Amino acid sequence: AQSVTQLDSHVSVSEGTPVLLRCNYSSSYSPSLFWYVQHPNKGLQLLLKYTSAATLVKGINGFEAEFKKSETSFHLTKPSAHMSDAAEYFCVVTTTGYGGSQGNLIFGKGTKLSVKP
Amino acid sequence: EPEVTQTPSHQVTQMGQEVILRCVPISNHLYFYWYRQILGQKVEFLVSFYNNEISEKSEIFDDQFSVERPDGSNFTLKIRSTKLEDSAMYFCASSVMGINQPQHFGDGTRLSIL
Secondary structure, three states, X not given: OOEXXXXXXXXXXXXXXOEEEOEEEEOOOOOOEEEEEEOOOOXXXXXXXXXXXXXEEEOHHHOEEEEEOOOOEEXXXXXXXXXXXXXXXXXXXXXXXXXXXXXXXXXXXXXXXXXXX | OOOOEEEOOEEXXXXXXXXXXXXXXXXXXXXXXXXXXXXXXXXXXXXXXXXXXXXXXXXXXXXXXXXXOOOOOOEEEEEXXXXXXXXXXXXXXXEOOOOOOOOEEOOOXXXXXX
């Protein structure tokens, strides 16, 4: 079965310092992976996606993620945190091709990012 | 930029009552989904819908749940007889194609069962 594990439930950084949100996946197939962000009282917004093209994926708001098959990881990074980055971040794998699935999403538990001034 | 819209933003319902959550997917999208997030827990897949029929559903999506696309724009989730444990945030999503495509989410409906 496919799954994602987000290693940290809460990450706190200072404004202007780098962000690292960790995600490991498990998949029997070549996975499609996504990062979504959820600001308070808002829906889920797509940050970036990996679908077997370039392993370093650039997303919106300066975020990027690197797919590492050998480590089964898809960590999210940003060189310099901004106050507006404070939100909850979800690593997501899709069930592409698994048991005939049509691609519903499997979410990690989420990592809450706090940014201190 | 086109958005998925959900109404209402908050629904309070007595246990045992029927509730209908409404969604308007992005107009050129063909695949539609419902997810739920119980407070403090993961976002969980409920059901996917394509070509006017359910294409996949999870174990959560039992006989109390149903989905419908009554016209060309709306996509609804009905819970026939609500239970306390149905209290959650319900998210609608849509995508152009199903497999490998990112899904665009609405802001969610917070359902509170009393």
